[in-house]
Amino acid sequence: MFESPTLIDQINALLPQTQCGQCSFQGCRPYAEAIASGAEDINQCPPGGDEGIRDLADLLGIPSKPLNTKFGVHKPASVAFIIEEDCIGCTKCIAACPVDAILGAAKLMHTVIAAECTGCELCIAPCPVDCIVMQPAPPSNTERSRAQKSAQAKRRYDARCLRKEKEEAEKAERAKKKKLALLKMQGAKK
């Protein structure tokens, strides 16, 4: 057992933060928690690859091991690209992107901000017209270190989580106000 919040944070910081779910967890932090508790092995993150496994092994003071390919294979860095003339503006890719790397609005063409895309591929499956393809990442992406990329992805993921929490709270508040107004109207009719 390695359990301690600090260790979870340290493990999480070594994971790529693409939130892709290939490790069989909902995101990087839940996998970090499972590693810290000793429940899961360190070699289940394909985006991190052998380098990531070595970093985890060093942190935990255990031997490194090869990536368990049951969870996928390590691929060269890539980014999503939207074939804009085919995009119907359904916004499903925006809802799927964990790092808010897609710009667009309902019924309008969408586009990927390549510098922010982690290559997680989570936007591909939801697209109803198959107009998202993966392409090699531009040099500006590959020149950044693994630590820089993971820190940037984490910042954007955390910001997105906060934004979604705020949106949910505002939605709940609106629903509450609507209910109160309805009750008031019903009370006035009696």
Ligand code: SF4
């Ligand atoms: S980047 Fe690695 S740790 Fe994070 S969700 Fe994907 S497979 Fe899991």
Ligand code: SF4
């Ligand atoms: S644009 Fe697609 S591939 Fe890129 S980070 Fe967002 S969901 Fe992942």
Ligand code: SF4
């Ligand atoms: S999911 Fe596909 S069609 Fe829908 S907005 Fe995104 S790129 Fe366009």
